Amino acid sequence: MRVRRYQNFINGQWVDSGSSSSVPNINPANTDDIIGHAPQSTRDEAQAAIAAANEAFPAWRNTPAPARGRILAKAAQLCTDRKEEIARTMTREEGKTLSESRGEVQKSINLFEYYAGASFRIEGRTSPSEVPSTFVYTLRQPLGVVSAITPWNFPFCIPVWKTAPALVTGNTVVLKAASNTPGCAELLAKIYEEAGLPKGVFNLVYGSGGTVGDELVNNPTIRAVSFTGSCETGGAVAKQAAAHLAKVTCEMGGKNPAVIMDDADLDLAVEGVAQGAFGSTGQRCTATSRVILHQKIADKFIEKLIERVQKIKVGDGMQDGVSMGPAVDKAQYETDLRYIAIAKKEGCRCLTGGEALPGKGYFVAPTVFDGVTPAMTLAQEEVFGPVLAVMRAGDFEEAMQIANGVKFGLTCSIYTSDANLVMRFTDRIEAGMVHINSPTVGGEAQLPFGGFKQTGYGSREMSDEGLNFFTQLKTVFYDYTGVKRQTNIY
Numbered sequence: 129m130r131v132r133r134y135q136n137f138i139n140g141q142w143v144d145s146g147s148s149s150s151v152p153n154i155n156p157a158n159t160d161d162i163i164g165h166a167p168q169s170t171r172d173e174a175q176a177a178i179a180a181a182n183e184a185f186p187a188w189r190n191t192p193a194p195a196r197g198r199i200l201a202k203a204a205q206l207c208t209d210r211k212e213e214i215a216r217t218m219t220r221e222e223g224k225t226l227s228e229s230r231g232e233v234q235k236s237i238n239l240f241e242y243y244a245g246a247s248f249r250i251e252g253r254t255s256p257s258e259v260p261s262t263f264v265y266t267l268r269q270p271l272g273v274v275s276a277i278t279p280w281n282f283p284f285c286i287p288v289w290k291t292a293p294a295l296v297t298g299n300t301v302v303l304k305a306a307s308n309t310p311g312c313a314e315l316l317a318k319i320y321e322e323a324g325l326p327k328g329v330f331n332l333v334y335g336s337g338g339t340v341g342d343e344l345v346n347n348p349t350i351r352a353v354s355f356t357g358s359c360e361t362g363g364a365v366a367k368q369a370a371a372h373l374a375k376v377t378c379e380m381g382g383k384n385p386a387v388i389m390d391d392a393d394l395d396l397a398v399e400g401v402a403q404g405a406f407g408s409t410g411q412r413c414t415a416t417s418r419v420i421l422h423q424k425i426a427d428k429f430i431e432k433l434i435e436r437v438q439k440i441k442v443g444d445g446m447q448d449g450v451s452m453g454p455a456v457d458k459a460q461y462e463t464d465l466r467y468i469a470i471a472k473k474e475g476c477r478c479l480t481g482g483e484a485l486p487g488k489g490y491f492v493a494p495t496v497f498d499g500v501t502p503a504m505t506l507a508q509e510e511v512f513g514p515v516l517a518v519m520r521a522g523d524f525e526e527a528m529q530i531a532n533g534v535k536f537g538l539t540c541s542i543y544t545s546d547a548n549l550v551m552r553f554t555d556r557i558e559a560g561m562v563h564i565n566s567p568t569v570g571g572e573a574q575l576p577f578g579g580f581k582q583t584g585y586g587s588r589e590m591s592d593e594g595l596n597f598f599t600q601l602k603t604v605f606y607d608y609t610g611v612k613r614q615t616n617i618y
């Protein structure tokens with residue numbers, strides 16, 4: 129059977145890439161299943177997409193915002209109609225379980241609905257002026273052509289949370305999705321096409337970060353870059369975008385802690401940590417990767433946790449009863465196993481898992497290491513897989529120190545029944561999101577999403593922060609006296 133090759137979507141047309149090189153889209157739960165090939169498009173093709181977006185910009189920025197919002201409302205409806213198709217495509221190419229994929233599609237629908245509604249409130253403000261008979265106000269206006277560069281772990285939702293606010297505020301967009309999840313990006317482009325976006329307003333180009341991604345960052349007509357991915361790539365992207373003074377926002381890695389105090393509801397905490405650490409195979413920027421236990425409850429918590437983790441059924445996410453899918457690809461599978469080997473070598477005690485599992489996919493056992501101390505690799509580096517580090521603290525102050533002792537700062541949890549501790553933790557934790565008595569994971573369309581320290585650079589995403597990033601302010605001074613006078617004394 130002929131394996132399909134994905135096409136780029138440029139200027140409202142589905143077009144073959146002229147490049148002969150491509151990346152296979154492999155089902156990570158069954159590596160015999162080659163779903164298709166994503167072309168490694170050329171720099172010229174990225175430039176063609178940027179040119180189309182430039183061409184489309186004047187008409188799109190002049191389209192009334194509510195009319196732009198109605199197209200997003202239609203996209204929400206199309207996503208709802210195709211929820212199952214999108215979820216199945218996602219599970220087949222990314223590996224997460226079907227219920228996780230359905231959840232991701234639902235979140236994308238919420239985002240479309242939120243930004244469709246936001247089209248009615250892209251607001252400036254009025255202020256009193258220093259000068260008599262002068263009306264001063266601000267306008268929020270689009271930037272121009274913007275690019276979105278996205279990772280594979282939320283292959284539908286992250287492209288939505290970048291492109292929907294960009295489009296509704298009147299920008300035109302070029303998306304480069306991760307090379308190993310091209311099917312979700314294709315479905316998004318089809319939805320935008322069917323929802324009625326004019327040609328050139330949204331463009332999709334498959335290709336490597338080094339070529340297509342590089343062009344989408346460095347092209348001088350790109351006015352903003354919205355990037356999600358690793359700290360290494362994000363750091364380079366931020367520097368390059370800044371070099372031509374494009375706006376940039378980067379959301380990057382995490383090493384998220386869950387602190388469990390001695391007065392916590394342990395069953396609740398065990399469930400929250402298991403879901404946070406092993407949901408989506410640990411391949412979430414918001415995954416719980418460190419659990420910091422008050423020493424008084426540490427042994428009891430660990431016993432319950434191991435019992436819970438050993439019930440996780442690893443397998444093909446399409447199958448009923450499977451609660452954790454494979455690593456996304458060979459590279460991530462090898463990374464998981466490499467970190468497991470490092471942890472063992474550094475003297476951590478493997479309490480469960482710690483190995484690859486048999487089968488035709490990239491299956492790794494959910495793994496828990498005890499005896500992890502703050503300087504160890506597993507305490508400091510993001511694995512991005514199903515590997516949890518257990519750390520112990522004598523008291524709240526020590527737990528706080530461990531929790532903040534990493535370069536990342538995306539999200540965190542605290543499990544306790546002491547309201548004062550909750551307030552102290554919330555105040556002092558160096559993270560962009562705080563969960564109290566609930567897992568580290570999750571975000572909602574209407575709430576800012578992003579991190580402190582080396583996790584987040586630029587602006588928060590989702591919510592009205594997303595609208596702010598993709599707009600610039602214009603301040604207007606209107607002297608309505610109609611007479612010549614000296615107005616500005618400064």
Ligand code: NAP
Pocket residue numbers: 277278279280281282304305306307308335336337338340341342345356357358359361362364365379380381382412413510512538578579583
């Ligand atoms: P990655 O390797 O940094 O890649 C992210 C995207 O950047 C991909 O589309 C990649 O393209 C592209 N890229 C690579 N080199 C580039 C360059 N020189 N210029 C421009 N673009 C370039 O990250 P990943 O492995 O896909 O994703 C995992 C990481 O994402 C983890 O660290 C995770 O924590 C982070 N993440 C963060 C958040 C958040 O909101 N904080 C959310 C999800 C994931 P190719 O794939 O084609 O190389």
